Amino acid sequence: MRVMSSRPRPAGRRIGPARVALRTHRRQILAWTLPLLGLLVIVGPSYASTYPQLNQRTHLIDSLSGNVATRLLYGPLPRPGTIGQLLTWEMGTYLVIVSSVFTLLLGVRFGRGAEESGAAELLQACGHSAAARLRGALAAVTVVAVGLGVGVAAVLLAESGLVEELTVRGALSLGLVTTCTGLFFGLAGLLAGALADSTGLARVLGFVVLAISFVLRAVANVHGVVALRWVSPLGWIDVVSPYTRNRWWTGAVFLAACVSVGGLVWLAGQGREYGSAVLHERAVSDDRLRVRSVVALTWHLERGRWLAWTVGVVAIGAFFGGMSGNLVTLLEGDSNTARLMREMTGEHRLDAAFFSFAGVLIGLLVGCYAVLTVLASGTEEGDGLLEDLLACGVRRRESLSARAVLAALGSLTMLLAAGAVCSLVTLSQLHGGAAGRGFSYVAGQWPAVLALTGLGVLCVGARRSLGVLAWVPVAGSAVLVLMGSVLHAPRWLQASAVFAHVPDYADGSVPSTGVVALLGCGVVCLLIGVVWRGRRDLMPE
Amino acid sequence: MTTLPAENPRQQNAMAAQTRDVVDVAGLTKNFGRFRAIDDLDLRVARGTVHGFLGPNGAGKTTTIRVLLGLYRRDAGRVRVLGHDPATHSSVIDRDLSYVAGEVVLWPSLTGRQALDVLAGLRRSAGGEYDDDRERALIEAFSLDPSKRIRKYSKGNRQKVMLVAAFAARTELLILDEPTSGLDPLMERTFGDCVRQAVADGRTVLLSSHILGEVERLCDAVTIIKDGRLVETGQLAQMRHLAASAISAVVSVDSADRVATELGAALGDNASVSRNPMQGNAVRFDASVPQELVDRVLQLLLAAHPTDVRCTPASLEDLFLQHYRIGAADARPADTQSGGR
Structure with missing residues (x-):
């Protein structure tokens, strides 16, 4: 027997609840913030290289400002259209929405999630009272929101030396509003966790607040109701107006709003019994569940997630359909953007290039859904749920096969629905086969998604811990297909991106070798992964 | 002697159960990388008995059970469960086997009722049998409220769901890994009654437990392992006499x-x-x-x-502690050596 030599710990080292919360969620925090900041790093210089002169953006700005779909999502594009204004208008919108979702989920995890998992009890057993735990959760949410804002400001400050139109005041303003919005939704997550009796219900409550916020901002954008931007935390970015008006003092008002929400969190937490809640989900049911196969069980468990993804993907399809008219007009009058779009997609026709681009983005999203669905089989294996199934006489391969079937068929229906909606909306914008093109470029991404599904099955089938590698082809393909031409990557490398193989079916093209290769790769990897899972040790935690 | 071929795997199971030990393990070795979790282990469980499987934490009980279920592949040795090799016929074995894991995890969004429906439905679809009347009686006996969602259940209630499903399934063999660690004393008694009823019905139980009183009350034979090796095995009465x-x-x-x-x-x-x-x-x-x-x-x-x-005479606790002390004493000089390096 071997005795582990242990180094003496430094005396007096203190670890508080906030540090525990941050440390136990560090992977999620990094997984959300690093890609977001990475995207921010490339957006500014990309604009600057594509549109170095202000007059080159005039047509782009006019076209984007006149489109209802873009106005609804991004708001009015400030004039004259500096790089900073373009960055705030597009990337700033993504930034506040994504950071809101991220901090909301984290707030729920820090509050109700800690009680559900037993982490809060553990802290209590180490002498941290309910009040101390609550203070820790508030501090942790604040650290994340401030950290994100500082990161955004730091990236943009660094780029202000490279891109003349990116100002220091603009960078600080965007960092400030990111912090305010993130903090608000993080605290909203904590409040929802204090009110709801489960993380699921708390998330639903939080997303209702987020959805109301989004709708208020959309109404403000379309109808120009300025007051609604003050009410909606997602509209705060328009009030602060980074790189335009830089009204950083409004941040004080928003921080005061956050302090108020923090006060509500404190009030809701004071005197609350451990695990108690005001709002309860339907915890009791006499419903029966007659399933006789793992596929049926998996569908029952996953249908809610599939529906949520489908609604989101279809909405994006409708958004692209709604933008198609203006954007094709824009491309016809803007040689820079048209050249970039053609290089990126490899399509000569401008409507084909636009729909190809839309198909890539939708395919990327659906690919993420498929990979998440397949990787959930690895989570089942780790949690021990697979043992329950096997103890009923279910074959070792069935669980992973069921996940693969759900990922393949679920993504197919998602792409068909998004393509159909995109096509229908396009009918009101463009004529002459554009609607069919919209459908075929979106639905045509299914072979790519099947290939990603197969690779995911192969990874998790080989070993549960290898599941994370399934994200490599997703991320690699996204970078190659979106940035490959800008980065002057070799043709063969760009062709290795799974999303780069959708021919113009509406033009009468037939499936290319790439499509056949993707289908073959998907099926072969899927079969190998499933067989591999059947032969190796299953590794519960 | 001539052996007639069985018509289907279920008949094969029945024949195997009548003619040989339900669990027959010889020289089982299982490694995880360079770590040897099970080392040349023998384990035999006779048909229609309750066999206790004992050992300190980390002794290799759960690893052995996972090999029996076909979750892990053995590195050496011979393993037969219900006459089949779990490495190649795990689904055939699992159809006639009920298993309750030490840490019960179920689908949190389902109710207890729905979880039982799933477990019964999957067993039936795999060709196994499930007794709905028995399930109703067991739900009552274990005082389980099946209308609640799993995420609202305590550990004990999750264990009750699995115990109900395990005893309600018409299986030859029950493998129970620390099945009562979350149950109150009253429910432990109910569990004991269920085990006795199962044996009276001709079923076999392999019971891994730390509750030595429970093992002493229920088991006919025990196997004690430590550090993945067999320490002692046999009829409990005989072992007591010799100890x-x-x-x-x-x-x-x-x-x-x-x-x-x-x-x-x-x-x-x-x-x-x-x-x-x-x-x-x-x-x-x-x-x-x-x-x-x-x-x-x-x-x-x-x-x-x-x-x-x-x-x-020595109690099971004495037996267990005696082996544990011997093991600890054996390990001490090695510990000291390592620590001195």
């Missing part, structure tokens, strides 16, 4: 030194004697005495005119 007995005697202070010296001489290296002063000029000696020395020790104690003498 050390606990002898306790109260003698006067005047004769205590003499008694201590004689006990030390009689027991030699095996001496496990404690000396406890008592009120009224008396001393109580407690000794763990090997079976072959019981007669001699009793004679020397009686010669000291004790006011009280008790001799009890």
Whole structure:
């Protein structure tokens, strides 16, 4: 027997609840913030290289400002259209929405999630009272929101030396509003966790607040109701107006709003019994569940997630359909953007290039859904749920096969629905086969998604811990297909991106070798992964 | 002798169960990388018995069970469960086997009722059988509220769901890994009744447990393992008989030194004697005495005119602790060596 030599710990080292919360969620925090900041790093210089002169953006700005779909999502594009204004208008919108979702989920995890998992009890057993735990959760949410804002400001400050139109005041303003919005939704997550009796219900409550916020901002954008931007935390970015008006003092008002929400969190937490809640989900049911196969069980468990993804993907399809008219007009009058779009997609026709681009983005999203669905089989294996199934006489391969079937068929229906909606909306914008093109470029991404599904099955089938590698082809393909031409990557490398193989079916093209290769790769990897899972040790935690 | 081919795997299982041990493991070895979790283990569970599977934490009980279920592949040895090799026929075995894991995890969004529906439906679709009437009776016996969602269940209630599903399934073999660690004493009694009923129905139970009283009450035979190796196996009654007995005697202070010296001489290296002063000029000696020395020790104690003498056969706890102490004593010099490096 071997005795582990242990180094003496430094005396007096203190670890508080906030540090525990941050440390136990560090992977999620990094997984959300690093890609977001990475995207921010490339957006500014990309604009600057594509549109170095202000007059080159005039047509782009006019076209984007006149489109209802873009106005609804991004708001009015400030004039004259500096790089900073373009960055705030597009990337700033993504930034506040994504950071809101991220901090909301984290707030729920820090509050109700800690009680559900037993982490809060553990802290209590180490002498941290309910009040101390609550203070820790508030501090942790604040650290994340401030950290994100500082990161955004730091990236943009660094780029202000490279891109003349990116100002220091603009960078600080965007960092400030990111912090305010993130903090608000993080605290909203904590409040929802204090009110709801489960993380699921708390998330639903939080997303209702987020959805109301989004709708208020959309109404403000379309109808120009300025007051609604003050009410909606997602509209705060328009009030602060980074790189335009830089009204950083409004941040004080928003921080005061956050302090108020923090006060509500404190009030809701004071005197609350451990695990108690005001709002309860339907915890009791006499419903029966007659399933006789793992596929049926998996569908029952996953249908809610599939529906949520489908609604989101279809909405994006409708958004692209709604933008198609203006954007094709824009491309016809803007040689820079048209050249970039053609290089990126490899399509000569401008409507084909636009729909190809839309198909890539939708395919990327659906690919993420498929990979998440397949990787959930690895989570089942780790949690021990697979043992329950096997103890009923279910074959070792069935669980992973069921996940693969759900990922393949679920993504197919998602792409068909998004393509159909995109096509229908396009009918009101463009004529002459554009609607069919919209459908075929979106639905045509299914072979790519099947290939990603197969690779995911192969990874998790080989070993549960290898599941994370399934994200490599997703991320690699996204970078190659979106940035490959800008980065002057070799043709063969760009062709290795799974999303780069959708021919113009509406033009009468037939499936290319790439499509056949993707289908073959998907099926072969899927079969190998499933067989591999059947032969190796299953590794519960 | 001529063996007629069975028509289907279920008949094969039935034939196997009638003709040989339900679990037959010989020389099982399982490695995880360079770590040897199970080392040359033998385990036999006779049909229609309750077999206790004991060992300290990390001894390899759960690993062995996972090999029996076909979750892990063995590196060496021979494993037969219901006459089949779990490495190649796990689904055939699992159809006639009920399993309750040590840490029960179920689908949190389902109710207990729905989880039972899923477990029953999957078993039926795999060709197994499930008794709905028995399930209803078991839900009542375990006082389980099946209308609640799993995420609202305590550990004990999650275990109850799996126990109901395990006992309601018409299976040949039940493998229960620490099945009562979350149950209250009343439910432990109900669990004992279920085990006895299962054996009365001709089923076989492999019970891994840390609750030695429970094992002692329910099991016909036990296997004790430590560090992945077999320590002792056999019929519980026979093992008790062969093991050390606990002898306790109260003698006067005047004769205590003499008694201590004689006990030390009689027991030699095996001496496990404690000396406890008592009120009224008396001393109580407690000794763990090997079976072959019981007669001699009793004679020397009686010669000291004790006011009280008790001799009890070894309990399962004594057996277990005896092996655990021996293992710990064996390990100590190695620990010291390693620590000194």
